[in-house]
Amino acid sequence: MEGVEEILDQLYKKVLLGGTLEDDVHGYIFYLNPNLSEQADCTTPSLTRSNVSGTLGGVPGAKSPFEMSRAREVKLLQLTVMDVMLSRVLSAETEALAKEGYRKLTEGLLQSAEVDSKLIWMLQNSDKLMSHLAAKCLSSLLYFQLRAKMALSNPWITFCQKHLSESPESREAVHCLWILTVVIKEIFKDTHCQQAEMLKQLLAPFDITFEVFYNSLFSQHFGNFQNPSNVVNSLVCFLELLELLTASRIHLKLHFKSQRMLFLKPCALDILAWPIPAFVKRKLVIVIKKCLLGKMGEDLCRGSVPALMSPDHFLDGDVLALADALLHAVRLGLWKDLSVSGKPSRFGGDEVQPGCQPRIGPDYVTLRAASLITVKSLEIKFQNCTSAAEMRADLQKFMSELLTFLKSHLRRPLRLYNPCEWLFRVFIEQDDDMVEAAKASLSIYLQLTRGQDDTSGRLTQENEAWIHYTHRNGCNPHCIFLFLLKNIVFDSTVLLDFLISSETCFLEYFVKYLKLLQRDWGHFLAICKFFDAAKLQCGVHTHGAVTPSLVQDSRASHTIQRALASPVGHTVPHALASPVGHRNACPQVSWASNASSEPQSQVVMARQAHTVPAHGPPSQTPLSLVDYESSEDSDEEATNQHLANYRQTSSHQEMSRETQGLPRTSQNRKERSRSREHQQRLLLPLQSNPPNCATGEVAPNGAVQEVGLFLRTVKCLQELQDAIERLQEKNLFPYNPAALLKLLKVVGAKCGKV
Template sequence: MRYIVEIKMESVQEILDQLYRKVLLGATLEDDLHGYIFYLNPDLSEQAGCTASSVARSDVSDVLDGMAGQHGVTILPEAQECSRRQLQMSRAWEVKLLQLTVIDMILSRVLSAETKSHAKAGYKELTEVLLQSIELDSKLIHVLQNSDKLLSYLAAKCLASLLYFQLREKKMLSNSWVTFCQKHLSESSEGGEAAHCLCVLAAVMKEIFKDAHSQRAESLKQLLTPFDNTFEAFYNSLFSQHFGNFKNPSNIISSLMCFLELLELLVASRIHLKLHLRSQRMLFLKPHALDILAWPIPAFIKRKLVILIKKCLLCKVGEDFCRESVPTLMSPDHLLDSDMLALADAILHAIHLGLWKALTVPGKPSCFGGDEVQPGCRLRAGPDHVTLRAASLITVKSLEIKFQNCTSATEMKADLQKFLPEFLAFLKPQLQPSLQLHNPCEWLSRVFIEQDDDMLEAAKASLSIYLHLTREWDTSASLTPEKEAWFHSTHGHGYNPHCIFLFFLKNIAFDSTVLLDFLISSETCFLEYFVKYLKLLQKDWGHFLSTCQFFAAAESQCGVSVHDPFPLPAHGTSTSYTAPHAPVGENACPWIPWAADASSEPQSQPKETHPVPTNGPPSRTPQSLVDYDSSEPSDEEATDEPLADSKQTSLCQEMPGEIQGLPRTCNGKERSWEPQARPLLAAEPSSPFSDDGGVAPDGTVWEAGLFLRTVRCLEELQGAIYRLQEKNLFPYNPAALLKLLKGVEAKCDNM
């Protein structure tokens, strides 16, 4: 009897091993598929383990008796029973692991497009037989709750593939699974079963996103509809409590990780697949999840939440697991715009209540698998810049979204003075060395120095804030005390667009080839930001010159504490004055006046108006590249409207050969965009501009070095774009971009 049972156990493992090898090679299965059902039943391992207990008992007894006779010791019966039980459990465990591995391989072959049709038909038939005869879904749910993590993981993997198979084949979703999830997600948020449900559902959603078939939206709707209300109830239960009220913190941490991943997938399905379910809006309308930033939980969970909110505000959710990017030319989604506004308002309210004060940014580097540093690794000084960048971008983007829907300039100024000082107070302790007291605008380049795409998103949002606040101003008019006070405020609150642009150029060493790379690349929003800034630069030229002068005054005297880049003139005094010479070492700074008033501006420049947006959310439909050319006198522009998607992918597609009468190539035709052979500014001895800087004849301090490097960088960029356009090597028609650069050149000529 012992010999017969032992042969049976060996035959089970041998048959499973042979089946695994066949499936691994994608071979066609035999006609008798029903013969495999017995060996793939997860209950078989438990039955086989019990049947083999007599074999194990005899084998272990023989081994232990031999050891006792050899060493002269007596083996207690309790030790023999313990050894037999361990051998029995080990045998059953190995068989079950092999079963789950084979089932997962079969499902992978069914779902793979590379499997041959004849072999796929056999695997598909075997899967359907397993579902009908042994209720494979119920068996996998039972193994999913096993305390052994490896068994539970393999069961979750098999169950996700099985559910995805049902969705692909347009079969009814497993009733056992729907009931199991609804029960455990509704009862308690700290049970281990809830984390299993969330993990499996997230895995199924990822498979749907990866598939290229056209029925993804229908499949996802079929999966999520039974759990729409359940997700919302679980969300409220999880985030409405205090962390100290939970009895099992370890399970809560697992549930948090799984649920944050599921939230990202829900939002991504709304953006990419245009689904409209209640559970997709709960993060926007009920941002209770922000409360966990004050919980005593691991920092990587807080980082995951902050990054998720950043992606939501940028509409970049799902980029990690979606093969295609968000369509650029998509219909406006006013419901999503209103939800974005609700989320931005909630974030700003939480910031005002001390959200960032509760967020800890530890000095440990981000490590795979958690926050612990492996032995032998050296700690890097400084905060977690991933979290710091996300928090910074969340603040600026929330303000931009709110200002896009705000009609009161007074309200916008009040919000700016309320939120930005708190944000800068949060940043200053994190940055070492600390920010320059005389120019808080440096925060953007310091925080985002290692992440180009986020840096340009933050710069674009900051520029948009500035444009919204100054849209009713006539920038060509003379400087007034109110304007000068406002320019002082832009420096003090860290959003002066000219300072930010100069810091950006300084970080890339005024290298025009870097700007060209950004313009050609589709990985950042640099084109949109650069176009908006060039348009602002032509209208706000005097402010740009004053900013260059301020850089000279601040950086030429080391150790001087500078606080007011734009001193307010006394009432009745002229706003055009000369800065006094400050002796070297004197604790004073040569403050710089407004460089160009209305008398220095050409009278032919049209006055441009910026309409105040309506109460409704702005349209999300992007404009084409040619729409940003607004230098004609009859044009009216609104620079605060989005020009394109955050990615420049659509702008790199083929465009018409002519735009506004401009040829794509200039061979044999008049070249209206040919760069001048001379420099934009001649550095003559009599000129107040020189590479080393200096003092103009009227006593005004000029930062000519910085100014000339900036202008020459733009000139070199203009020439490079023209040469590429002439050879048909530029990825899109840059005619309008060149026209904006020519406008900057004209400003220099008028000086």
């Protein structure tokens, strides 16, 4: 008689290769039954229980260490074979005849061997390897039952309900959460199955159980737990499960009470003050960020949300409740309790291994997430607030808390004269979060200044007050946009990359900003003067910015406030003014026309040609872009609809990006921007202006200073418009940019009048 190990080994090799089961399928059930390992010693004549008992002094039923080791190996081999077989039966690549044999064997194990109950028993084994393999097999078995439209295992449902309701720190509860998370992920990945029906079948028995577990885990003090390590494991697994529950609400339109727990019960925020590893706190902050941004499960859910599905009428209210709860926690000192350690909290650990260099500086992932959820919560609250006084008080209160939090963690302090710098100091390494933060900040400003148009270009006393107010609280939209341009070294190709990428919401942000720029023109000119005054006061020279001291910051702040208080009207900012006071010192830019023209004598720039392929996709029809000249509300709806459609064309966008050689990551973007820094600067000829000319200062050594920020901004936007038009002519732009070009031309016409 062949040994059990030999038969299992042969079956493993056959299943691993996807071979068919020629023999009777039911014959394999005997060898895969976990009970077999208890009597494995009886399967070979050379090793019988009576012989072993004799060697142990005749004690009946006792096992030698050799027997125990052999039984363990048999169990592990059984679990390995079952795991591979389940993966084969669930794979679309398995040959049909072989898959049918694996399916019959799996059903036989469920019916005659009750393998689900035995896997649950093995799940609780102290042997970690055996417990893990049993969990893997059980998760695959549950997914198999859902795919085959079979009833879920009753022993599994009973086991989960019992342990999730009794104790959040038990090992069994951790196993339940892990298995459920794995099954939900598999459902999300399989786009060919009926995802909503399968997930509903899986979650329905646990809807109340999840809520009981949530209350038990988050409503008590950390010191009351008896097993802190298991609590950390429960937190990690449950936070992942919470994200998946919310993702199923968005993408599959399921409606369970447990999907609203995180939104309506803010007690989860309390763990940010618990003495737990930093990576767990980071995970919670990131989950909240995804909830507020509507990006739950974005790495699992393929494709965008279908436009024809009915909306979740409770979701907006739930998001508002979460935003209010977060702001309330911030008011009570949430960020004061959050430690942003410089330890590398990666892969579930925060200890520096021997031989590795410790990371210097804060955990920017946590800093970014905390900053973004604060600004996003303010945006959501202001969208539902009608009191201007209340919004102004909240902005002052919460932005002050955020800036204080950031100043305590950033290695280099923020410049006192420009608090708006915080956004790029925190987000410069993460494009998508950076644009989300800029868009949220812009939305906050639009809510605060609704009805305060400045189309004339003249600043009223009230508008000047708003400039100081928004600037002081780090949310001035013009400062933020100019900082964006400065950080990409005025490289228009980076803006172009943002516009054709589905990885950020830059299109939505850029459209909103261009519309604001048209009606807030005087404010924009004042901010340009602001930057130029700061640059001159703080000693910026041709080799880059010198980090100003606190004394310089204070001196610059007074200079800038005097500059902002001076009348602007239609005149050029002081930093751009001609030394002889000529009104047209800022060159006329015929940017609104189709033809690109260079300023004649004042400005000389090293132009770099933007090459595009000669042939575009032959049958690609550009998507239509809405006319952004319409009303504010219809713009928002149309923009959101366009973005939803646009993200479905990511493959075309990726092709266009590869064709044009545009950067894909912030690291590539920065490297390319640094290499082009000198070519992208607007320079003045040495003989065109005398020394100390504000538009192009000539240093004593003959070097030429950069021109004012206004001209560099104009030039960058002009190059962007030219590039879009060239791509549009060759049918290489992934959507119809006509409305976007219209906005750029209107702004260009205003620039030409300065």
